[in-house]
Amino acid sequence: MSEFVNQEAKKQEEVVNTLPRIGSPAPQFEAETTHGTIRLEDYKGSWLILFSHPADFTPVCTTEFAAFQEIYPKLKEMNTELLGLSIDSVYSHIAWVRTIEEKLGVKIEFPIIADLNKEVASKYGMIMPEESKTEAVRAVFVIDDKQVVRAVIYYPMSAGRNMEEIVRLIQSLQTSDQHGIATPANWKPGDKVIVPPPGTQEAAEERVNDDNVECIDWFLCKKEVK
Amino acid sequence: MACIDDKGNLTTTAKKILNAVSEDFRSPEEIAKDTGLPLFKVRSSLRDMKSMGFVTESEEQTYKIEERARTLLSKS
Known part of the structure; x- marks a missing residue:
């Protein structure tokens, strides 16, 4: 029995540690978000930046969200959408985006996944147990219009991401595809x-x-x- | 459900989409173009509204308003 339990625990750990590889189909999901229920397939035909953050109401994440919103219009011109994720409830997300608007004057227009059961985070390997077992690290998955993973960026919890690099990465991938x-x-x-x-x-x-x-x-x- | 609020009224997004499909069957891409809404939002909202019987889906995956939703839309 204990052997079975150990094997199951090992399997679960493997699932948590697995992440989609560049060139592989993006794992499909259906998730509750601040914009209602969204499936990955809803983004077919658009590029998507799926990114995770450790937690709502934390300082680095708050600066990142304002910065993601700042590049959102430019991304939309590039047929690219943004979709955030953390292991928080949809109510926490709603309260947080309202606070960001109130305190920073930035209205967050893109949806955020409330991944309380860690289903999406596990599929995308966004949880690094050595860093935290309960929070996602700062992962960025660039998924193209055919729902293929094209780039993956991982940052630790302590370092906020560089938005110019994310925009540049999309520009590079789309230019490579075109030419x-x-x-x-x-x-x-x-x-x-x-x-x-x-x-x-x-x-x-x-x-x-x-x-x-x-x-x-x-x-x-x-x-x-x- | 994201297409109606706690008072049973249609949300702004739902109204925009229902107006776009009030005459003819339209594809999600056409609806997104007409309404200015992101395509992912149109698709997720249509799924939501289909489950509530607000829109009907054709074999070609185009959508049209149902009477139930037309009544709600006329009241809003």
Whole structure:
């Protein structure tokens, strides 16, 4: 019996520690939110930033929420929605967003999942038991319009996230999809992008002689995209 | 239910969606475009309103208002 209990506990721990990988289908869910019941499938056709925070009414999370709201209009222009999550009740979320509006003058327009049973947090590996067994860490899942996980960012509880980087990440992914390219370090829209390296000697020879790209070497060539 | 308040009145979002489907069957994408509501909100609200018998869904996954909701809408 005790062996069975141990195995079940191990299984549960594995579930908590598992997170969806880049390129895998985003785990489906239905959840109570500040905007009613929402399913992941409701976002089909839009990009989605699903992010978790440790708890409502905490200082770092409050600054993050105001900052997420600040980038929300820009994200919407990029066909990207925001969906928050913490292991708090919907009433706590409602009280908190009302406080943010009252004290900071910022109206939170995106929904927040009330994940009291940790169902969504467990599916997405948002709980790191070594950090906290009862709160989610600061996870960000970028899910594309086909509901595939495209990027994952994890921050500890003590460090607030960088919104400019999140916007830049979406811009990079969407530009890569549109043009079939990659983006270099610190890339910003308007900067040159990286052309995928050639796979054959012949293609490498052609690449270095291609006037439409700027090459440092055959494997590192850049071009402009519009 | 997110489409009616504690007094049994339609919410602002519900009214917008019901007005958009009051004449013809419309797709969630068309409703989102007409109302300016985010597509995820239109889809979740339609699911909610379908479960309450406020809208009917066609085989093509388009939606139209039901009489019950039309009565509520006319009162609001």
